[in-house]
Amino acid sequence: NxxxxxxxxxxxxxxxxxxxxxxxxDMNHEYMxxxxxxxxxxxxxxxxxxGAGITDQGEVPNGYNVSRxxxxxxxxxxxxxxxxxxxxxxxxxxxxxxxxxxxxxxxxGTRLTVT
Amino acid sequence: xAKTTQPPSMDxxxxxxxxxxxxxxTISGNEYVYWYxxxxxxxxxxxxxxxxxxxxNEMASLIITEDRKSSTLILPHATLRDTAVYYCIVxxxxxxxxxxxxxxxxxxxxxxx
Numbered sequence: 001n002x003x004x005x006x007x008x009x010x011x012x013x014x015x016x017x018x019x020x021x022x023x024x025x026d027m028n029h030e031y032m033x034x035x036x037x038x039x040x041x042x043x044x045x046x047x048x049x050x051g052a053g054i055t056d057q058g059e060v061p062n063g064y065n066v067s068r069x070x071x072x073x074x075x076x077x078x079x080x081x082x083x084x085x086x087x088x089x090x091x092x093x094x095x096x097x098x099x100x101x102x103x104x105x106x107x108x109g110t111r112l113t114v115t
Numbered sequence: 116x117a118k119t120t121q122p123p124s125m126d127x128x129x130x131x132x133x134x135x136x137x138x139x140x141t142i143s144g145n146e147y148v149y150w151y152x153x154x155x156x157x158x159x160x161x162x163x164x165x166x167x168x169x170x171x172n173e174m175a176s177l178i179i180t181e182d183r184k185s186s187t188l189i190l191p192h193a194t195l196r197d198t199a200v201y202y203c204i205v206x207x208x209x210x211x212x213x214x215x216x217x218x219x220x221x222x223x224x225x226x227x228x
Contacts, residue, residue, distance in 0.1 A: 004158075035218075042202065042218035043159065090158050103149075104216060106158030 004107035013081040021076040023091030032074040036087040124223040133190040137203030152199040
């Protein structure tokens with residue numbers, strides 16, 4: 001298994017541009033999520049999904065959209081990038097959500113800079 | 116989910132046991148203790164989790180006090196590759212719809228050669 005993959009690894013955007021960060025997992029996990037990590041801080045949850053067709057907001061959802069049309073993919077869209085969205089973005093997945101005590105598997109991250 | 120408190124940094128000599136403490140005094144009965152680590156800007160890696168009993172796996176041991184208000188992660192024979200930020204997280208395992216891990220700032224563990 002490739003696990004959780006993220007593309008691109010690095011991206012530079014200008015303010016106002018849009019883009020989609022890709023996340024895919026090949027472990028048939030139902031639960032997927034997006035976090036952002038700013039320098040010197042822990043991870044903060046942006047959006048999550050408990051299965052195909054179901055998404056919900058985390059603690060910092062503003063400026064981001066998600067959709068979950070398949071079990072494998074969970075893209076994160078920035079509609080109009082702002083410098084405050086400069087961060088490292090991590091995607092994660094786990095089996096059957098976290099209603100029971102499952103571990104989360106994290107991708108390698110996408111480092112995004114907005115100028 | 117209960118809040119956790121960890122020291123911001125610790126050092127440990129290579130080959131010795133690294134003991135990382137975590138306080139979670141407001142933990143409730145259905146909340147699990149999870150430990151993750153993050154090695155130099157990689158994605159976080161799951162280490163271990165427990166509810167009330169001590170747990171051990173191939174990476175580490177987790178010791179939870181009887182009142183569950185604190186825990187200790189033990190890396191038995193630390194190597195240079197264990198240098199990382201370690202996160203202690205407490206969350207409910209029984210609240211479907213609240214699927215998230217709340218990461219604090221963790222403990223930066225440095226293994227000294």
